[in-house]
Amino acid sequence: MATNEFRASGDLAAPLRAPRTGAWARNRELLGELVRRDVQARYRGSVLGILWSLFNPLVFMVVYTVVFSHFANLHFQGKSYPAYIIAGLLAWNFFSQGLSSATSSIVSNAGLVRKVSFSWVLLTVSSVLAALVNYLISLVLLIPFFIIFHLVPGWPLLLLPVLVLVTFALVLGLGLVLAAGNVFFRDLEYLVTVVTLVWFYLTPIIYQLSLVYQHDHGTLGRTFGLLVKLNPMTWIVTAQQDVIEANQWPQHWHGLLYAVAMAAVAVAVGVGVFGRVRRRFAEEV
Amino acid sequence: MAGPAVRVTGLGKRFRLYHQRNQTLKQVLVHRGRGRYEDFWAVRDASFEVPVGATLGIIGENGSGKSTLLRCIAGILVADQGSVHVDGRLAALLEVGAGFHPEYSGRENIYLNGALLGLPRRYIRRVFDDIVGFAELDRFIDNPVKTYSSGMYVRLGFSIAVHLDPDILVVDEVLAVGDAAFQRRCMDRISQFRSEGRTLIFVSHGLESVRETCDTAIWLDGGRMREMGAVEPVLGQYVAEVNAREAIRLELETRARPPLPGGRAGVGVTGIRFIGPDGPATVFRTGDPFAVEISYESPQPLTGPRFFVGFVREDGVTVLTVPTDDSELEEAVLPARGVVRLAMPALPLLDGLFQVTVGIAEIRTEEWYTLLDRVYAFRVVTDQRPERGVALLGQRWELPELAPAPVRA
Numbered sequence: 001m002a003t004n005e006f007r008a009s010g011d012l013a014a015p016l017r018a019p020r021t022g023a024w025a026r027n028r029e030l031l032g033e034l035v036r037r038d039v040q041a042r043y044r045g046s047v048l049g050i051l052w053s054l055f056n057p058l059v060f061m062v063v064y065t066v067v068f069s070h071f072a073n074l075h076f077q078g079k080s081y082p083a084y085i086i087a088g089l090l091a092w093n094f095f096s097q098g099l100s101s102a103t104s105s106i107v108s109n110a111g112l113v114r115k116v117s118f119s120w121v122l123l124t125v126s127s128v129l130a131a132l133v134n135y136l137i138s139l140v141l142l143i144p145f146f147i148i149f150h151l152v153p154g155w156p157l158l159l160l161p162v163l164v165l166v167t168f169a170l171v172l173g174l175g176l177v178l179a180a181g182n183v184f185f186r187d188l189e190y191l192v193t194v195v196t197l198v199w200f201y202l203t204p205i206i207y208q209l210s211l212v213y214q215h216d217h218g219t220l221g222r223t224f225g226l227l228v229k230l231n232p233m234t235w236i237v238t239a240q241q242d243v244i245e246a247n248q249w250p251q252h253w254h255g256l257l258y259a260v261a262m263a264a265v266a267v268a269v270g271v272g273v274f275g276r277v278r279r280r281f282a283e284e285v
Numbered sequence: 286m287a288g289p290a291v292r293v294t295g296l297g298k299r300f301r302l303y304h305q306r307n308q309t310l311k312q313v314l315v316h317r318g319r320g321r322y323e324d325f326w327a328v329r330d331a332s333f334e335v336p337v338g339a340t341l342g343i344i345g346e347n348g349s350g351k352s353t354l355l356r357c358i359a360g361i362l363v364a365d366q367g368s369v370h371v372d373g374r375l376a377a378l379l380e381v382g383a384g385f386h387p388e389y390s391g392r393e394n395i396y397l398n399g400a401l402l403g404l405p406r407r408y409i410r411r412v413f414d415d416i417v418g419f420a421e422l423d424r425f426i427d428n429p430v431k432t433y434s435s436g437m438y439v440r441l442g443f444s445i446a447v448h449l450d451p452d453i454l455v456v457d458e459v460l461a462v463g464d465a466a467f468q469r470r471c472m473d474r475i476s477q478f479r480s481e482g483r484t485l486i487f488v489s490h491g492l493e494s495v496r497e498t499c500d501t502a503i504w505l506d507g508g509r510m511r512e513m514g515a516v517e518p519v520l521g522q523y524v525a526e527v528n529a530r531e532a533i534r535l536e537l538e539t540r541a542r543p544p545l546p547g548g549r550a551g552v553g554v555t556g557i558r559f560i561g562p563d564g565p566a567t568v569f570r571t572g573d574p575f576a577v578e579i580s581y582e583s584p585q586p587l588t589g590p591r592f593f594v595g596f597v598r599e600d601g602v603t604v605l606t607v608p609t610d611d612s613e614l615e616e617a618v619l620p621a622r623g624v625v626r627l628a629m630p631a632l633p634l635l636d637g638l639f640q641v642t643v644g645i646a647e648i649r650t651e652e653w654y655t656l657l658d659r660v661y662a663f664r665v666v667t668d669q670r671p672e673r674g675v676a677l678l679g680q681r682w683e684l685p686e687l688a689p690a691p692v693r694a
Contacts, residue, residue: 029406030400
């Protein structure tokens with residue numbers, strides 16, 4: 001290395017030898033650069049910058065609280081409905097933002113994919129990582145909620161990183177399939193938007209899971225109940241609400257284990273599908 | 286390092302040419318499938334090795350698979366047959382602005398490109414000023430690259446590629462965009478690159494730059510390798526073939542040409558022929574006798590005409606425009622039908638395709654009867670001569686008087 005330090009300047013100077021690195025170090029470097037780029041892109045050109053990512057869930061929280069607890073007269077059993085909503089909403093936002101940016105991650109970088117050879121999967125990984133960074137920032141929002149609603153941060157909060165990891169895996173797995181699919185079917189992006197909207201209501205974010213069990217009768221109720229229970233996000237979100245708002249260990253361990261299994265399946269399928277079709281990316285994108 | 290820098294074995298790449306491509310789910314559902322397509326082999330059965338430190342030029346006509354081959358080597362396209370093995374860090378400069386993100390500044394794109402090549406940020410920080418300096422973009426480096434001109438794009442792309450210390454540099458036809466001074470510096474940089482023992486793979490239509498840069502060449506024809514070897518013989522065979530095809534093409538074009546349009550007052554050109562040493566032809570050799578024959582027709586004898594011939598090389602350089610001498614023809618009356626010849630005892634033009642403009646005007650009114658702008662073309666081949674450029678200029682070297690040969694004791 002020391003020999004590289006001394007050199008003449010000018011165009012035709014002896015070249016500086018760059019370190020020869022292994023694939024792992026190379027990809028880590030690139031991943032860092034891509035995440036940096038994605039995170040910066042989100043806040044570029046907006047005066048409030050990072051505050052926007054905090055503002056958005058707050059507004060939704062207020063709207064849902066007003067609409068559902070005051071007008072729709074939803075009966076909430078717990079310490080604080082606003083805190084309940086924000087706990088679930090943050091987890092959900094991570095999921096939905098990650099999913100939507102992962103879906104477009106390959107297509108929106110068509111210029112790179114068509115002309116530069118690298119592990120394109122990093123584009124999808126970095127889009128989900130950027131959503132993760134965003135999510136971690138948004139966790140700051142919890143602090144005023146803890147203060148205002150006299151919540152006590154307890155041991156169950158230690159489970160939060162695990163929940164984040166499971167969500168990350170789930171988003172990444174689904175995202176890989178969608179990112180690859182979107183190369184071939186451009187309208188997948190719009191489909192994802194619509195499906196995510198429905199998915200939101202199939203996840204106990206503004207209502208409680210107990211409500212689903214209470215209304216588990218009739219064809220509609222049973223179908224709805226089934227969909228909610230099959231939805232892995234149900235168990236991730238409920239667990240997050242448990243550890244944040246209720247200060248208790250997750251009440252539905254079986255559900256959480258199911259979510260972990262689904263996340264693992266999603267990653268396996270995602271990696272498989274992506275690996276199979278990536279060879280056609282450069283020509284199709 | 287043992288083994289070659291690049292080894293290509295039985296490489297084949299197939300594309301799907303969609304007749305109707307269904308890119309949305311709706312279309313796929315309605316039309317049951319992603320659309321009809323046929324397979325098209327852009328490259329087939331390509332096998333070769335590029336030793337470390339070699340410079341390889343890939344030549345061939347448009348659509349011969351050069352870029353596809355390059356993109357397979359660069360790892361962007363995945364081969365359908367065979368394999369590509371690359372040993373060392375490869376940087377590819379394909380098309381203008383490859384790998385740039387238009388919304389990001391030149392600065393950010395430099396870091397991104399470095400990361401794409403797997404370089405740590407601290408390394409890029411150290412070469413950053415050199416990159417910007419070589420690309421001459423100091424004032425613009427913090428502007429988004431979407432505001433750059435195509436020349437700036439290429440300069441930045443090339444500068445990044447050479448400064449990021451690749452073992453193998455793959456360059457596709459991009460250098461033609463920059464101005465002459467920058468092209469010169471690129472070529473200098475490339476030769477420096479060679480002298481450092483790095484490997485270069487180079488695609489170009491400019492045979493001159495291939496000749497100057499490369500020591501070996503591959504000629505691709507219809508996706509298959511026609512020739513491979515030392516650059517001169519491969520280029521020679523390629524040029525010979527291209528000229529032969531060109532002659533056929535020009536011949537066919539001339540035959541298939543619709544009748545020439547009549548001119549004002551019924552005065553028009555009825556035919557144009559290029560005459561070489563063996564009669565009419567479309568391909569000529571530098572130094573051979575050459576003539577342009579213009580047949581004209583007029584309703585009555587032609588009073589005070591001015592004939593005009595212009596030669597324009599395919600790259601747009603006007604080589605010569607030559608009217609007849611007005612003082613000689615002002616009072617003249619030419620027959621209503623005849624042939625005018627512009628003759629050269631020895632064709633001075635050098636390699637190139639030349640388009641010919643022919644016109645007839647009336648000297649008195651200064652108005653054209655007819656003007657056929659670049660409707661005919663012929664090719665010139667400079668076979669064994671050492672000169673390069675547009676044309677011979679009747680030049681002559683004058684050397685000092687020869688000293689007597691030293692007498693050996």
